Amino acid sequence: MKIAIFGFGTVGSGVYDVIKMNSDIIAKRAGKPIEIKYVLDLRDFPGNPVQEVLVHDVDTILNDPEVKIIAEVMGGINPAYDYTKRALSLGKSVCTSNKELVAAHGAELIELAKQHNCDYYFEASVGGGIPIIRSLCDCLVGDDILEIKGIVNGTTNYILTRMGEDGLDFNVALKEAQDNGYAERNPAADIEGTDAQRKAAILASLAAGAQVDCDDIPTEGIVNITAEDIACAKSLGAKIKLLASIRRDDEKVSAMVAPFLVFENCQLYHVNNVFNGILVTGNATGDVMFYGKGAGKLPTAGAVAGDIIEAAKYYGLPSDIIWSREKAHMSEQGSGVQRFYVRVSDKTAMEARKALGVTAESASSKAGEVAFLTEAMSENDFLSKIKNLEVLSKIRVYD
Amino acid sequence: MKIAIFGFGTVGSGVYDVIKMNSDIIAKRAGKPIEIKYVLDLRDFPGNPVQEVLVHDVDTILNDPEVKIIAEVMGGINPAYDYTKRALSLGKSVCTSNKELVAAHGAELIELAKQHNCDYYFEASVGGGIPIIRSLCDCLVGDDILEIKGIVNGTTNYILTRMGEDGLDFNVALKEAQDNGYAERNPAADIEGTDAQRKAAILASLAAGAQVDCDDIPTEGIVNITAEDIACAKSLGAKIKLLASIRRDDEKVSAMVAPFLVFENCQLYHVNNVFNGILVTGNATGDVMFYGKGAGKLPTAGAVAGDIIEAAKYYGLPSDIIWSREKAHMSEQGSGVQRFYVRVSDKTAMEARKALGVTAESASSKAGEVAFLTEAMSENDFLSKIKNLEVLSKIRVYD
Numbered sequence: 001m002k003i004a005i006f007g008f009g010t011v012g013s014g015v016y017d018v019i020k021m022n023s024d025i026i027a028k029r030a031g032k033p034i035e036i037k038y039v040l041d042l043r044d045f046p047g048n049p050v051q052e053v054l055v056h057d058v059d060t061i062l063n064d065p066e067v068k069i070i071a072e073v074m075g076g077i078n079p080a081y082d083y084t085k086r087a088l089s090l091g092k093s094v095c096t097s098n099k100e101l102v103a104a105h106g107a108e109l110i111e112l113a114k115q116h117n118c119d120y121y122f123e124a125s126v127g128g129g130i131p132i133i134r135s136l137c138d139c140l141v142g143d144d145i146l147e148i149k150g151i152v153n154g155t156t157n158y159i160l161t162r163m164g165e166d167g168l169d170f171n172v173a174l175k176e177a178q179d180n181g182y183a184e185r186n187p188a189a190d191i192e193g194t195d196a197q198r199k200a201a202i203l204a205s206l207a208a209g210a211q212v213d214c215d216d217i218p219t220e221g222i223v224n225i226t227a228e229d230i231a232c233a234k235s236l237g238a239k240i241k242l243l244a245s246i247r248r249d250d251e252k253v254s255a256m257v258a259p260f261l262v263f264e265n266c267q268l269y270h271v272n273n274v275f276n277g278i279l280v281t282g283n284a285t286g287d288v289m290f291y292g293k294g295a296g297k298l299p300t301a302g303a304v305a306g307d308i309i310e311a312a313k314y315y316g317l318p319s320d321i322i323w324s325r326e327k328a329h330m331s332e333q334g335s336g337v338q339r340f341y342v343r344v345s346d347k348t349a350m351e352a353r354k355a356l357g358v359t360a361e362s363a364s365s366k367a368g369e370v371a372f373l374t375e376a377m378s379e380n381d382f383l384s385k386i387k388n389l390e391v392l393s394k395i396r397v398y399d
Numbered sequence: 400m401k402i403a404i405f406g407f408g409t410v411g412s413g414v415y416d417v418i419k420m421n422s423d424i425i426a427k428r429a430g431k432p433i434e435i436k437y438v439l440d441l442r443d444f445p446g447n448p449v450q451e452v453l454v455h456d457v458d459t460i461l462n463d464p465e466v467k468i469i470a471e472v473m474g475g476i477n478p479a480y481d482y483t484k485r486a487l488s489l490g491k492s493v494c495t496s497n498k499e500l501v502a503a504h505g506a507e508l509i510e511l512a513k514q515h516n517c518d519y520y521f522e523a524s525v526g527g528g529i530p531i532i533r534s535l536c537d538c539l540v541g542d543d544i545l546e547i548k549g550i551v552n553g554t555t556n557y558i559l560t561r562m563g564e565d566g567l568d569f570n571v572a573l574k575e576a577q578d579n580g581y582a583e584r585n586p587a588a589d590i591e592g593t594d595a596q597r598k599a600a601i602l603a604s605l606a607a608g609a610q611v612d613c614d615d616i617p618t619e620g621i622v623n624i625t626a627e628d629i630a631c632a633k634s635l636g637a638k639i640k641l642l643a644s645i646r647r648d649d650e651k652v653s654a655m656v657a658p659f660l661v662f663e664n665c666q667l668y669h670v671n672n673v674f675n676g677i678l679v680t681g682n683a684t685g686d687v688m689f690y691g692k693g694a695g696k697l698p699t700a701g702a703v704a705g706d707i708i709e710a711a712k713y714y715g716l717p718s719d720i721i722w723s724r725e726k727a728h729m730s731e732q733g734s735g736v737q738r739f740y741v742r743v744s745d746k747t748a749m750e751a752r753k754a755l756g757v758t759a760e761s762a763s764s765k766a767g768e769v770a771f772l773t774e775a776m777s778e779n780d781f782l783s784k785i786k787n788l789e790v791l792s793k794i795r796v797y798d
Binding site: 018021022141143209267282288306310 | 430533542684709
């Protein structure tokens with residue numbers, strides 16, 4: 001079985017390495033040897049063995065009927081979207097780590113694959129090496145999926161972990177993440193929540209079986225989380241985690257990306273540093289958590305390689321991922337009920353406690369300020385209650 | 400698609416409930432409605448709707464060509480083994496939660512299913528609702544699986560958790576587990592490690608792709624774990640967990656079931672009460688952990704229902720589980736290298752430290768006794784070093 005890799009960046013070279021490194025077991029599991037016939041990249045890599053199979057023109061690959069499977073690991077919408085459509089239309093299965101493309105056009109590409117009797121697989125698009133996509137599509141299928149809560153961005157989890165462990169300020173922790181290669185020089189997509197939003201869109205679409213767009217997902221990053229919040233959360237027994245939160249209720253779905261207070265009795269509390277953890281609640285199975293490295297060359301490449309093997313094994317017998325192009329019915333925004341963490345100045349504290357009906361103990365990490373947790377209430381209710389108050393920070397609580 | 404359920408005990412009635420409760424989404428995911436045509440049980444259930452489909456004679460089901468899939472949730476080797484062979488020989492797929500049967504005859508039944516173009520699925524046999532089997536067979540397939548470490552028995556994990564939290568003695572914690580319905584009146588299979596051993600045999604066989612028998616797996620239960628050990632482990636920063644431990648190395652596999660000290664930096668440390676957690680290490684993906692309820696009516700039934708859906712979806716296109724009847728090459732017993740926890744009396748302490756070359760700090764929970772950790776050494780080496788010493792307890796360390 002001949003395959004091609006689109007893109008020889010970090011993930012692409014990882015896919016190349018994993019296919020070579022594990023060729024024996026891959027052949028056994030796919031039922032046939034997998035051979036990399038082409039790698040597509042605009043660059044040359046003199047001295048690297050990849051050079052022998054390197055091509056610069058996508059048509060060389062698309063026009064070669066021997067190539068049955070393509071690993072699209074270029075990232076970005078263009079030209080990956082166009083290349084993927086052309087490959088699928090030619091009956092070539094495509095396996096991708098490209099979360100941006102999957103979130104935006106997954107339903108269409110799955111439909112196109114079905115029409116041409118091939119597969120569009122995207123295990124590596126969420127959670128890197130964690131097999132969350134196939135678990136949702138093929139394993140937890142006896143369940144009605146009620147909720148998914150996930151730490152799906154390793155960079156922000158690293159920053160929040162470091163802030164929590166050593167009381168670092170956000171900017172110091174971000175700098176450290178950049179120095180360690182966990183955050184990019186332009187960290188916006190991570191710290192503003194865009195990366196997590198794309199993954200939330202994919203998970204929500206699979207949970208609903210219908211299209212949830214990134215635009216449907218209110219998203220807050222972690223740029224406003226302060227060392228004071230982390231310290232107050234700690235005194236209250238919690239950590240702050242950036243969660244992709246998906247809930248299904250009465251045929252409607254809601255999704256958001258935001259920082260949440262998470263308590264020790266929840267497995268996500270123990271997911272630290274660059275690790276990802278995704279907690280899925282089914283109506284039969286209850287809570288199942290998946291944990292692992294959500295990014296990185298080899299974990300992501302391993303997930304793409306797994307997809308390639310599945311695509312090879314079932315070539316001509318495509319699988320049936322339920323994700324229609326129809327828009328999912330979304331719950332009304334602000335209807336979600338939860339507790340809230342609120343930090344206010346001492347002089348606002350009494351008024352805020354009264355407005356929110358709070359009797360619980362407070363925590364404080366800085367003179368003149370105080371933080372506490374409300375009872376559970378709807379988001380709209382909460383916002384109307386604090387409308388006239390000067391609130392220093394407010395964070396949702398995951399119970 | 401007509402199915403039958405063999406056994407209307409806890410799991411069987413759960414499968415019945417889940418199929419009814421989630422019939423709409425199950426039909427959507429399986430691509431066709433799933434209808435329970437028969438339930439086999441020797442008993443009658445007057446007043447229960449199941450009575451309408453209840454039969455006492457297995458031949459009624461086996462001779463009905465309309466029945467394509469059977470959920471075998473009777474447990475035990477006989478008559479489940481015979482019924483399963485007959486069903487598979489007739490081309491009926493079988494989905495089971497029967498770990499004893501899978502551990503003993505899984506390879507043979509998989510082969511028989513292949514010969515008759517049907518499936519033998521056993522997701523529920525390990526980890527209840529946790530999709531560990533399909534993850535190993537279909538997801539982490541790009542990886543060479545190097546190691547599996549799992550808390551696969553919820554009863555013993557509950558007992559160890561309660562001993563650790565409240566300093567309970569083993570017998571008191573066991574009694575509490577029985578009172579709460581987590582342990583059976585005859586708890587031998589759980590506390591002596593037999594249940595975990597069967598699951599270890601299944602996981603080891605899948606990791607090796609060849610047969611690992613229960614007899615190949617040295618097994619220690621938790622009956623000798625004392626409140627002193629739990630307390631000393633705690634002072635050393637660890638918890639004691641009963642692990643199924645599988646390692647692959649140079650085409651050889653080793654497997655054991657035993658209590659291990661587990662430290663806080665390991666995700667398994669945070670798997671408490673009746674929960675299960677299974678940590679899989681692949682050469683590409685690194686560590687991935689699966690967490691959830693390892694037993695119970697609905698989680699186990701959810702896993703069986705997931706298998707039924709897969710079997711229905713791909714009916715006539717059976718999957719290819721790599722588990723040959725050939726015996727796996729086992730590593731020499733005692734060759735595994737790890738640290739050890741040792742508890743001795745004060746008067747033996749100096750001699751023991753010298754024999755084992757220990758310089759590290761000790762912990763103590765009882766006057767006249769002391770516990771410490773050795774450096775990493777092979778098990779054979781360790782045993783020869785303590786040969787002439789009076790050791791109160793020795794437990795492996797998972798690093």
